[in-house]
Every structure is written in C-alpha cells, then in structure tokens.
Amino acid sequence: ETGVTQTPRHLVMGMTNKKSLKCEQHLGHNAMYWYKQSAKKPLELMFVYNFKEQTENNSVPSRFSPECPNSSHLFLHLHTLQPEDSALYLCASSQRSGGGPGELFFGEGSRLTVL
C-alpha cells in the first residue's frame, strides 16, 4: 500500500460537470497539500491543510473547492472548470512539526482533462 493514494488516476470532464478528486495518506502526517502541474510550468501550490485547518489558499479560483474532513483525507471538488484547468493534480502530505526536513510525500496524481 503506497503512502499517499489518489483517485481517480484519470478524469475527463465537461465544463459543466461536477467531480471530485480524492487523496488519502497512510503516513500519520499532519499536513496535506494540493499541487497543480501543467506542462512546462513549475508545480503550483494550491492549498495547504495543517491539522485539518486550511492554512493556505494560493489565489485559487473558486471553481476549485478543497475539503479536509480529517488529517488523513483530502478532497478537491471541481465545478464548472475551464479547458486550461487540464493538468496533473498532485496531492502530498508531510509532518510539519517535530523537527526533520519535513519532506513532502506525493501521490501518483490525478490527470484531469477538461473538454
């Protein structure tokens, strides 16, 4: 079982659809993240949750709505997306206390295509 699991791995949706991406971490970490990876661009941090509380929203459009019901689960709800939102969405977790480098552990990503 991998440390961070993302579902679905691939998603195709129309601009009027509503869908959700799910992320689950089995590492006992206290922070979870959503990143967007588009072609030829650096990873863009979207949201950060620390102990289930959202601590960062990196100017993300409201058509992306995160939800963190507990420290192990993170969702990204998608509504009326645009074709330019097509990208790889990566979830990550880390331990943000207790010393150590606090490296991020990533899932395999959800490849989203918006038609």
Place this chain on the structure above:
Amino acid sequence: AQKITQTQPGMFVQEKEAVTLDCTYDTSDPSYGLFWYKQPSSGEMIFLIYQGSYDQQNATEGRYSLNFQKARKSANLVISASQLGDSAMYFCAMREAGSGGSQGNLIFGKGTKLSVKP
C-alpha cells in the same frame, strides 16, 4: 524573480556514467532547506535528498549526492553510475522558514528531464 532556477530543460547521460543536474536558488532567509525530487512517467514525485542551509557537509543518499555551494546559492544533484531507471524528470525545491517559526512551503523549479542512454 524565480526562487528556484533549473537551467537544463533536458540532459542525456550514458548508462554507468555520472551526471550533474544544476539548481540555483534565491533567498535572503538564513534558514532554508533544499530538496530534490524525481518524477518518473508514472507521475509520482519521489523524494531523493535534502540539504539544510546550516548543514556543514554535503548530503548523500546512495548514488545521489548534493553539491551544496552556499556562497554561490547552488545545490546541484549528482547521480553516480546512472541506470536506465534514472530516466525521469528531476525537480529542485526550496523551503524557507515560514512565519511564526512554522515551516514554509516548498517552491519548485521547472525541472530537468534526464534521459539515460544504454
């Protein structure tokens, strides 16, 4: 201004040779951390190695080593004895200290695509 700069979009290396992937960073924070990640075609970002700004010695993890030159603000990744499985995208990232003593967030470079030739 870019915080993390990776100037090599793509690199080729012969199998069993060593290769250096460049990374320069920009920060005025005396406390920061530098990370390297590998992303194979499957999409998962795999943590490789970490260097803290106060670490006296260069970090090493198996075939990976980090050539940390603080004055030049560079943190190049050296992969020794390249293997075909090393073909992937490689990302350099930096974390500055956050506000209130908390950890800052990771900022990534654009990546370098490494291709290992048999």
